[in-house]
Amino acid sequence: MPAKPIHLGPMYFKKRGDAVEYLKKMLHRYDVGDRVNSDDAVILQAALEHHPDSAAKIGCGITDFSVRSADYGTKCFWVNRPDGTTEKFSITGSIHGK
Numbered sequence: 001m002p003a004k005p006i007h008l009g010p011m012y013f014k015k016r017g018d019a020v021e022y023l024k025k026m027l028h029r030y031d032v033g034d035r036v037n038s039d040d041a042v043i044l045q046a047a048l049e050h051h052p053d054s055a056a057k058i059g060c061g062i063t064d065f066s067v068r069s070a071d072y073g074t075k076c077f078w079v080n081r082p083d084g085t086t087e088k089f090s091i092t093g094s095i096h097g098k
Contacts, residue, residue: 009046036065047094
């Protein structure tokens with residue numbers, strides 16, 4: 001199967017797997033409880049827009065992103081909305097549509 005390129009904001013990846021690896025490295029730069037910086041937020045918003053449930057994940061909008069605990073002791077990115085609600089999202093789901 002040929003590689004599928006993807007744009008995430010200003011970044012271009014020849015393979016979606018490269019985008020997943022980039023986002024995983026980004027995640028590991030942050031500790032649980034950290035707010036994502038504005039440069040990384042641009043990339044995350046673009047990734048979230050590729051998610052198959054993007055409309056539900058984004059909801060009423062995006063205030064910012066943070067890193068919080070997830071299932072089984074892992075951590076993941078969370079979208080924080082203007083109404084105070086939050087939603088976690090999968091890096092892999094965003095890039096591969098799963």
